[in-house]
Amino acid sequence: MKLVADDIAVMRGEELVFSGISFAVENGGALVIRGENGAGKSTLLRALAGLLPLESGKIEIQNVEPEFGEAKVPELCHYLGAENAMKAAMSVGENLSFWQDFAGQPHHKIDEALELVGLAGLGDLPFGHLSTGQRRRISIARLLVSYRPIWLLDEPTSGLDAESARQFAGLMEAHLADDGIVAAATHIPLGLAAAEEFELTGVAE
Amino acid sequence: MIALLKRDIRLALRSGGGAATALLFYLAVVIAMPFAVGPNPELLATIGPATLWVGALLAGLLGLDRLFQADSEDGTLDQMLLSPVALPAQVFVKSLAHWLVTGLPLTLMVPVFAVFLALDGTAVAATMATLLAGTPAISFIGAVGAAVTVTLPRGGLLLSVLVLPLCIPVLIFGVGAVRGAMTEPDPFLPPFLLVAAISLFFAVIGPFAAALALRQSS
Amino acid sequence: MTTLFGTKYFFYIAASYGITAAVLLSSIVFVILTHRRHRLRLRKLEESGLRRGGAKS
Amino acid sequence: MTVTTADNTARAKGLTALANPTRFLALVRFVIWPLALATALAFAVGLWMSFSVPDDYQQGRTVRIMFVHVPSVWMAMGAYIVMVSGALGVLVWRHPLADVAARSAAPFGAAFTFLGLVTGSLWGEPMWGTWWVWDARLTSFLVLLIIYLGLIALWSAIEEPARSARLAAIVVLVGAINIPIIKFSVDWFTTLHQTASVVRMDGPALAPEFLYPLLVMALAFLLLFVTLHLAAMRNEILRRQIRTLQRKAARSARGGAA
Numbered sequence: 148m149k150l151v152a153d154d155i156a157v158m159r160g161e162e163l164v165f166s167g168i169s170f171a172v173e174n175g176g177a178l179v180i181r182g183e184n185g186a187g188k189s190t191l192l193r194a195l196a197g198l199l200p201l202e203s204g205k206i207e208i209q210n211v212e213p214e215f216g217e218a219k220v221p222e223l224c225h226y227l228g229a230e231n232a233m234k235a236a237m238s239v240g241e242n243l244s245f246w247q248d249f250a251g252q253p254h255h256k257i258d259e260a261l262e263l264v265g266l267a268g269l270g271d272l273p274f275g276h277l278s279t280g281q282r283r284r285i286s287i288a289r290l291l292v293s294y295r296p297i298w299l300l301d302e303p304t305s306g307l308d309a310e311s312a313r314q315f316a317g318l319m320e321a322h323l324a325d326d327g328i329v330a331a332a333t334h335i336p337l338g339l340a341a342a343e344e345f346e347l348t349g350v351a352e
Numbered sequence: 353m354i355a356l357l358k359r360d361i362r363l364a365l366r367s368g369g370g371a372a373t374a375l376l377f378y379l380a381v382v383i384a385m386p387f388a389v390g391p392n393p394e395l396l397a398t399i400g401p402a403t404l405w406v407g408a409l410l411a412g413l414l415g416l417d418r419l420f421q422a423d424s425e426d427g428t429l430d431q432m433l434l435s436p437v438a439l440p441a442q443v444f445v446k447s448l449a450h451w452l453v454t455g456l457p458l459t460l461m462v463p464v465f466a467v468f469l470a471l472d473g474t475a476v477a478a479t480m481a482t483l484l485a486g487t488p489a490i491s492f493i494g495a496v497g498a499a500v501t502v503t504l505p506r507g508g509l510l511l512s513v514l515v516l517p518l519c520i521p522v523l524i525f526g527v528g529a530v531r532g533a534m535t536e537p538d539p540f541l542p543p544f545l546l547v548a549a550i551s552l553f554f555a556v557i558g559p560f561a562a563a564l565a566l567r568q569s570s
Numbered sequence: 571m572t573t574l575f576g577t578k579y580f581f582y583i584a585a586s587y588g589i590t591a592a593v594l595l596s597s598i599v600f601v602i603l604t605h606r607r608h609r610l611r612l613r614k615l616e617e618s619g620l621r622r623g624g625a626k627s
Numbered sequence: 628m629t630v631t632t633a634d635n636t637a638r639a640k641g642l643t644a645l646a647n648p649t650r651f652l653a654l655v656r657f658v659i660w661p662l663a664l665a666t667a668l669a670f671a672v673g674l675w676m677s678f679s680v681p682d683d684y685q686q687g688r689t690v691r692i693m694f695v696h697v698p699s700v701w702m703a704m705g706a707y708i709v710m711v712s713g714a715l716g717v718l719v720w721r722h723p724l725a726d727v728a729a730r731s732a733a734p735f736g737a738a739f740t741f742l743g744l745v746t747g748s749l750w751g752e753p754m755w756g757t758w759w760v761w762d763a764r765l766t767s768f769l770v771l772l773i774i775y776l777g778l779i780a781l782w783s784a785i786e787e788p789a790r791s792a793r794l795a796a797i798v799v800l801v802g803a804i805n806i807p808i809i810k811f812s813v814d815w816f817t818t819l820h821q822t823a824s825v826v827r828m829d830g831p832a833l834a835p836e837f838l839y840p841l842l843v844m845a846l847a848f849l850l851l852f853v854t855l856h857l858a859a860m861r862n863e864i865l866r867r868q869i870r871t872l873q874r875k876a877a878r879s880a881r882g883g884a885a
Contacts (some may be wrong), residue, residue: 160787161871162878198433202413222436230427237359248355249435400681496801506783513777514798517770518805521812528816543815550808561801564718568793585751588700593738594851601858608865610634615872 182347235275360449400469455487491557689724726792731859
């Protein structure tokens with residue numbers, strides 16, 4: 148499987164955020180998207196996920212493994228946005244099991260996922276009571292409860308301390324080892340062994 | 353999909369959810385009317401159904417602006433847009449959850465409120481029947497308003513202005529049907545069926561229009 | 571024409587024509603004023619900013 | 628640039644040649660003054676004819692109000708049709724000027740609906756004895772006015788023209804689907820509450836000497852609407868250009884991207 152972006156350009160409102168961007172990420176490959184804020188990192192990720200229409204160019208998955216059938220790009224991606232997509236009034240376990248049912252393709256069990264992000268046993272705590280770092284790790288756990296080959300991560304390590312960032316790097320390595328693809332927009336180093344860098348310079352004025 | 357329905361209902365019933373406030377608001381409207389109009393039973397009986405209907409319409413509108421805004425703020429809306437499940441179907445489920453949590457309980461509470469408004473048996477039955485058939489339309493039309501105003505900070509006000517005119521036919525036929533049941537010459541069935549028809553009509557149009565509107569705001 | 575003014579309906583006719591004239595004239599004035607205001611602001615921006623297409627009016 | 632002598636009803640919306648604003652602005656500058664002249668002329672003739680017509684035996688002098696009421700009502704509906712075609716232009720053909728056309732038609736639609744309500748109530752007052760009667764036509768126009776005001780509020784609430792265009796277009800179309808339902812329910816509602824004397828708003832089959840002034844006045848109203856609509860579209864395009872320049876100025880002030 149190969150995630151290919153071919154000369155894509157995206158407008159946000161009336162302004163051109165970036166144009167002529169092309170890259171490809173193979174199975175097991177990771178891509179780190181750098182650039183100061185405002186250069187359009189999040190916009191690029193949202194465009195990859197299919198949340199934003201492309202002004203020009205196209206995004207596609209080439210030589211998809213047969214087991215995925217002809218699923219479209221959004222159905223093969225996990226998108227972790229700046230927000231955690233969790234309901235404060237519901238407990239951690241309820242949130243995660245909702246996302247497992249909603250997204251389909253169950254992968255790790257809820258408790259397993261909580262273990263992997265180092266928050267075992269917090270299942271029935273209301274999500275609202277968690278600290279920002281813990282909330283971020285729960286939204287990472289969401290990526291684990293249902294399987295998607297491609298992870299699109301927008302500032303995944305924001306709010307994480309060094310220890311949980313290292314732990315998260317381990318999870319990403321596991322995902323890559325399992326032939327997954329990771330595309331992350333961040334300026335904090337993710338601590339990944341092999342990761343292509345991609346500099347977003349934004350629109351030349 | 354069922355998960356979405358279950359989650360939404362669970363969320364609405366939780367403390368912060370909209371369900372409780374909508375019911376309390378409904379109670380306030382129904383209680384206020386006798387004080388405003390005076391206690392004599394005949395007068396109350398004639399305006400009783402109208403009060404219950406207007407209360408149901410306003411209570412319905414109350415909870416609608418948070419229908420999508422909460423999801424948009426915490427990132428859940430992004431996940432809904434990405435999910436392989438058709439967006440109109442998701443909007444249908446969310447509107448249904450909103451109806452189950454506001455429209456339905458209001459309808460079931462009518463016998464309780466009938467005591468305050470001196471309504472007799474037929475009036476109660478007719479009001480409940482028309483509310484049952486009519487309140488879904490409020491949720492489905494309201495979903496369009498909620499989707500259009502999802503990114504606006506003070507969307508609630510605009511939502512009511514946009515949705516209210518579209519709900520007027522439901523109000524007219526709903527109360528008309530109840531009056532038909534109470535006073536002999538007026539018919540009950542035609543307006544009642546029209547209310548149900550409007551609800552079904554918007555059960556289709558609403559989710560599609562709302563889904564189209566949600567796509568614009570990503 | 572003169573009989574018109576004596577009748578008791580005169581008020582209604584005068585009122586309806588008057589209000590119609592008021593609303594229509596104010597729309598015309600409003601459109602002209604906004605046009606002038608926009609052209610003024612556009613000219614002010616032109617000196618500083620880049621002109622983004624659009625006929626010279 | 629040869630501008631075909633587009634007659635005044637050829638709206639810029641449909642012609643793709645006028646897709647880009649600059650050519651449209653040039654057309655408006657070319658067409659606006661002849662149109663304004665024609666409007667003034669039509670009003671002059673219309674008013675003169677409507678005042679020289681003899682009194683109507685049935686409704687007495689107030690029939691003259693019809694010459695103002697009926698054209699307002701027609702234009703109120705005409706403006707909504709313009710908005711619906713604009714909405715379709717936005718959603719179906721993605722025509723850049725469609726939203727400009729729809730958005731600038733709304734205020735005039737609201738103005739004509741308001742006029743329809745006021746003149747209708749003034750016309751009916753002698754008969755009904757009150758200023759407002761829940762008559763089918765007046766009620767449905769009251770609802771139409773609320774729909775117009777809601778749309779105007781929606782257009783001004785959303786900052787970005789690109790997004791407000793599609794969202795407003797959706798509401799315009801959902802509103803359009805609803806108007807027949809509202810009309811039907813209001814008719815049912817008013818016939819049920821039979822008011823004392825139902826004033827037939829569009830009047831009995833009109834004697835010819837009443838029809839001509841009415842048609843001329845209607846033409847005057849239409850010309851006025853076209854003129855104002857084109858001018859308002861020009862204002863809207865200028866407003867958007869100003870907005871773009873302001874954002875560009877703001878961005879260059881921030882030193883802009885690398």
